[in-house]
Amino acid sequence: NAGVTQTPKFRVLKTGQSMTLLCAQDMNHEYMYWYRQDPGMGLRLIHYSVGEGTTAKGEVPDGYNVSRLKKQNFLLGLESAAPSQTSVYFCASSARLDGCEQYFGPGTRLTVT
């Protein structure tokens, strides 16, 4: 039982390049989330999904897109990376009837130069 996994662990992009971060969970959770973590700002919600085929905007969605084609996977895309998107990205999942308790992946450290 791997829990929540994220791919890749590290990435360096040049401004304007695109990439996709993959999150996978094997707990059959309905809800999945993408956060970014910046020093002194805690975790801020980018996008989330309450089920396969559905996504919604969080607190800081600009510059990101997401897709949830399969229940176990949640993809975060950057179409044209900017230095302001340099951050650590965390994926999380939770069960619909589990009162918001979220399980986190190990994170992806992204640097945009």
Place this chain on the structure above:
Amino acid sequence: AQSVTQPDIHITVSEGASLELRCNYSYGATPYLFWYVQSPGQGLQLLLKYFSGDTLVQGIKGFEAEFKRSQSSFNLRKPSVHWSDAAEYFCAVGNAGGTSYGKLTFGQGTILTVHP
């Protein structure tokens, strides 16, 4: 809108000393409350949670937290800190109803340093 404030950015304690990390929240109803811990370079691990019932909750690694509705607080405590407790700690409040069910709002985090 819900919000969480952790007033202390950085706390330093000696090993064996007691610890209290403060958390204040703003939420319109009875909240779901959480404390997570993050070791350097790692993801977040759940320490404990409060949904309802007994206002003093026990968590892993010897931590406990007390929900005080009158003070809108959910402070984390440990009677005797170990060097391995050095990490960053996050308080979070969860939305228990409506279309935002399941979403967490995090505080800014408190970095704990433990001196030998």
